[in-house]
Amino acid sequence: MFSDLRTIARVLRNDLAPHTESESVVVADRAHGRLRRYGTPRQLDAAREAGAVPVLLVPPLAVPASCYDLAPGAAPANSVVEFLLSTGTIPYVVDFGDVGYADRRLGFEDYFDTFVPRAVADAVDDFRAGADAVDLMGWSLGGTISILTAAHRRDLPIRSVITVGTPLDYAAMPMYAAARKVLKPTGGRPLRAIARSVGVPAALVQLSYRATSWQRELRKPKYILDNIDDHDALIRMQVIDRFQDAMPGYPGRVTEQMLVNLVIGNEIAEGVLHLGDHTVDVRTLTAPVFTVGSHRDAIVSHAAAAHGRELLASSTHVEFHTVESSHLGLLTGPDAAAHTWPAIAAFRDGLNSH
Template sequence: MTTDTEMKTSFDFEKELTRWNEFFKTINGPELSTELTPRQLIWKKNKATLWHYSAVERKYDVPIFFVYSLFNRPNILDFAPGSSVIEGLVNSGYDVYLLDWGIAGYEDKDINLEDYIVDYIKKSVQRVLRHSAADEVSVVGYCLGGTLAAMYASIADEPIKNLVVATVPIDFSVAAIPDKLANGIKEGAFNIERFVGVYGIIPPSYVEAMFRSVTSPVYNSPYVTLLTRANDKRFVEKWRRMNNWTKGHVPLTGGALQQINNDLFKENKLVKGEFTIRGVKADLRNIQANLMVVSSKNDNLIPEEQSLPLMDLVSSKDKTYQLVEAGHVSLAISGKLSGILDQWLCARSRKN
């Protein structure tokens, strides 16, 4: 028989009440600021913004230009003090630039991948070179941003010294989604054109649902973890930042979705050398920049097999492939990526 003393020892009502209060405060509280590392706006086009993060003490004269995915906000690259990719790089002596795509509106529905590459990435790199007075640039792409970066590098006139792609989908014959769903999409069971015709741009809720279908039950377990650690202030802050980013999907233009689905997912044109950018073939063999491909061993979105083929498709003489013990997101938020980039880029970014 349990005594009153034993019950009091095993259950602390005040502690449990505090924990539940903190849990509800966290999930219902205001969003945390996503502007952490000091930055300066240097160019805008439509909804997109080009940011400059100045090196704390500049050691290298080849700036780093980041391209992120079209599906999420890029604040995962400046996640939190002490675990920020951008913070780590500026502290190591690099000037860093980031293209933030912003939030597309209905009026942007026809913007496709070619437009993003020519009108946004190419123009941003030109601005980076002008603003930094650098002779060359390092282009770093994350997730679908890596795909766009590789496409751009294949047609670029601008001097790209280093190209780094992390967790990047290149070979779309390898699918991260269930085979039945992948085959259904490829065989036209889901009419993308009709969907785009109705919506114009893909609402964030649809984008989120798409990723949940791939990563479930990953999206549910964080709430259980939060409840058990709601009294840990450091953990709660990190959880809030991660939760904000996870739910921070942005609208995807219909034009981009159609090209992703038809040209990449269904026809795998990039690997086949058939993808064109305003009439110019995006031949990956044109890439001669120093290349680094980074994959995450525990990535549940982009399997290693999607990224690895890039190593053989480029003409680069200096090529590095690295498989990291991390997940799709933890590669960035753990602080690992900034160290990996610094270690590889430092010898390829000419010290002053």
């Protein structure tokens, strides 16, 4: 009884899950583009000697870069970084950092034509081995930015693009399809000025993400009691809560582009996006692509993720996998460890054999 009470107290104090992170060094410290390399010196030497192609992890906007390294060692199957290191791969993560009112003019083009390309060049230069390219991997909108980068900057040394839970057809997502129907007649004008001016504050992003998993929030007290003897389960719960509480906001220009170009125009589904003075045709992407979707994802529908098979037909190889899990569960957790991660490893092994 006293042990159970202590566990509940630690959960309520948010100190059951240890604050751990994989060993890393900062390779480049730029505004909205801090590049971090993970791994010990021994792991780096081994990867360089083997000529293993590194992975550059691209986080979604309004999501902390820590999404790829959630409490390594604290509970099974939390850290993508930890998994990649276990396969002999050196992961790099580009951290876009927090955004505020001063960053309101940042648009998608800043990410796919400046921040990520610089990170690709810095990672290749830092790795300095037989591998002269990287695999881009992005979760959710991080996958969108990865595809836009690879399609727009075909001069970059990008071997492949890996996306997890990435929306590629907004008309196939009921929530956005309904918004599109309401806003399309006016082009979203009533909201565009507001979106451009203030973006989406961090507090609203955090609330919105929790709202997509409201059943989890309501069931949390019962979940804690049901798993009082399963510390791994409670640690995973606490890690996710911390992750949600750390979400930053969206810049104003990005918010307007999401509204106009993605939701109303659904340009990503057609293949050609007009973002500022940039026109990007993702249908010209030729690098191999690996994508993952789920019927249980409350944010990105299975059809929206699977649209990549049709959209990216110019790629030398397009591979789509269905992993039945939540939006975050596609990336990290037991379902990801059992299905997503092995499929990604197999895809990358296939690239190595060619």
